[in-house]
Amino acid sequence: MHISFTRRRVLVTGGSRGIGRSIALGFAAAGADVAICARGVERLRQTEAELRNLGAAVHASACDLADGDAVSTWVDDAAEALGGLDVLVNNASAFAGTDDEAGWGASLDVDLMASVRASRAALPWMEEAGGAIVHVASISGLRSSARTPPYGAAKAALIQYAASQAVALAGRRIRVNCVAPGSIEFPGGIWDERRRKQPDLYERVLRGIPSGRMGRPEEVAQAVLFLASDLASWITGQTLVVDGGQMSG
DSSP: OOOOOTTOEEEEETOSSHHHHHHHHHHHHTTOEEEEEESOHHHHHHHHHHHHHTTOOEEEEEOOTTOHHHHHHHHHHHHHHHTSOSEEEEOOOOOOOOOSHHHHHHIIIIIIIHHHHHHHHHHHHHTTTOEEEEEEOOGGGTSOOSSOHHHHHHHHHHHHHHHHHHHHHGGGTEEEEEEEEOOBOOTTSHHHHHHHHOHHHHHHHHHTOTTSSOBOHHHHHHHHHHHHSGGGTTOOSOEEEESTTTTTO
C-alpha cells in the first residue's frame, strides 16, 4: 500500500537533523507541505533546502522549545504559513543525561512540556477536520534507564500523556500515538559520538540488539508516517516500538 500525504500540512519539531530530519523529508517525499523548527539555524536551512528540492512548501524557523510562549507562537505561525494543520510530530529532545537540576529541567521542558504545549497550540487548527499527533518517545520510557534518568522519566511521562490525550481527543477525530525508538545512529548524533568517545559502552549496547546493528533515522520516520497516515485510521493511544529487538535482547 502507498502512503500519500498530498495536500496535507505537517509540523515537525526538532526537524533539522537525525530522526526529525528524516521524518520531515519522508512527509515531503509523500507529498506533504512541511514546517520544521530547531535551535540551530545552519542545519535548519540545510534541511529546508532539501525539503524544497522535494517540491514541498516549507516553513522553517528557529525556536527554543524550552520556551512555552515560543512553542505556541511557532505552531501558530507554521500552521498559518501552510494554510492549516493536519499532522503534528513532536520529535524534539534535550537528551539530558545528567541527574541534576539542569538535566531534569531540560528533559521536562523539551522532552515533555514542549510536546504538551505544541499539542495544545495545534488543537484549534485541527478541530474542524481532525488530524493526527505523533510523539517521538524512546524505549528509555518503557524500561529503567540508569544512564539517563531524567530522559527516561520524561519519555515515560510522554507515553502516558499520549495515551490520555488519545482518549480525550478521539471525539474530535484526532488520533494520538507514540513511536519509541531504540538506539539510533546518525552523523553527529549521540550514538555516533559514543562510538568514538565511549567505544566500550557502544559495543555493549550493540551486543544487546538482536538485529546486530543500530537503527537508522529513516526507519523511525517510516513508523511515524504510518501512524500519521490513513492506513492507521483506527489506531490511537498506542506506542510503536522501533528498536530491532533491543527491548527483548
